[in-house]
Amino acid sequence: MRLSKPVNRRHSSMNIIHVLGIIWASCLLLMLTLIFICKGLVWPGAIFCAINVLFYLLLIGWAVVSSFVWPLQFLLIFLILPAFLYQMRVLCRLLGFMYYAHRKKLKWM
Numbered sequence: 001m002r003l004s005k006p007v008n009r010r011h012s013s014m015n016i017i018h019v020l021g022i023i024w025a026s027c028l029l030l031m032l033t034l035i036f037i038c039k040g041l042v043w044p045g046a047i048f049c050a051i052n053v054l055f056y057l058l059l060i061g062w063a064v065v066s067s068f069v070w071p072l073q074f075l076l077i078f079l080i081l082p083a084f085l086y087q088m089r090v091l092c093r094l095l096g097f098m099y100y101a102h103r104k105k106l107k108w109m
Contacts (some may be wrong), residue, residue: 030052
């Protein structure tokens with residue numbers, strides 16, 4: 001005879017699937033950002049870059065909240081952080097170059 005109710009635990013595989021989904025969405029946003037920047041459409045590129053930053057913050061938050069194993073949690077954070085910061089550095093340089101290249105069209109100078 002059971003005295004306690006069974007505990008409904010979340011499976012770690014579902015958490016990993018959710019994290020991978022967020023990473024996929026972030027990569028899709030990165031591709032859209034690069035396409036708009038290469039076409040010379042600066043403002044849509046900047047908007048997708050900002051959305052990509054929000055997805056990154058969501059990804060880090062999800063890794064912190066959903067991971068029950070502390071070493072895995074820190075491993076996820078330290079693996080995601082450098083790759084994304086390098087990605088943002090490249091995007092900011094591309095956006096700066098596109099702003100400079102289209103300064104006459106934007107009527108800056």
